[in-house]
Amino acid sequence: MNDLDRAMKNLSRLLMGESSEQFTDLAMQLAHEPLNVGEMEQPDGLGYVQGECGDSMWIYLKMDGDTIAQATFITDGCGATLACGSAATDMVHGLTLQQAAELGPGRIIEYLGDLPASHHHCAVLTINSLKKAIAGISPHTHT
Numbered sequence: 001m002n003d004l005d006r007a008m009k010n011l012s013r014l015l016m017g018e019s020s021e022q023f024t025d026l027a028m029q030l031a032h033e034p035l036n037v038g039e040m041e042q043p044d045g046l047g048y049v050q051g052e053c054g055d056s057m058w059i060y061l062k063m064d065g066d067t068i069a070q071a072t073f074i075t076d077g078c079g080a081t082l083a084c085g086s087a088a089t090d091m092v093h094g095l096t097l098q099q100a101a102e103l104g105p106g107r108i109i110e111y112l113g114d115l116p117a118s119h120h121h122c123a124v125l126t127i128n129s130l131k132k133a134i135a136g137i138s139p140h141t142h143t
């Protein structure tokens, strides 16, 4: 193992906990530089869920007609949650509410290339927050 590998492994431990399981390069990148992080002023939908691990995720959605124009998130969770939130908010962009509601944790794992089993609950937390945000949007409130 060279110095860079060792440094990446240490960073992984720091961000993701003590798990020795491997994260994909994309998951590591998004944990380090997440996409779409931030609160949104006057969102059309806001979902908040606290997961079993005690960590929370907020997802904000802004509609443009029938499709999701913008999605952002904030979390106090682990690095994997930052990667999952990035994946979810990127994937829902341009989808209808129905299409977004059909996404499951497996799609986030697919997007990231993989996710260690010990962190699957981070993808579940993300999807549950997304579903709450979607459920909060009435079809007639965003025209």
Ligand code: FES
Pocket: 051, 053, 054, 055, 077, 078, 079, 080, 081, 119, 121, 122, 125
């Ligand atoms: Fe709590 Fe990842 S460990 S969300």
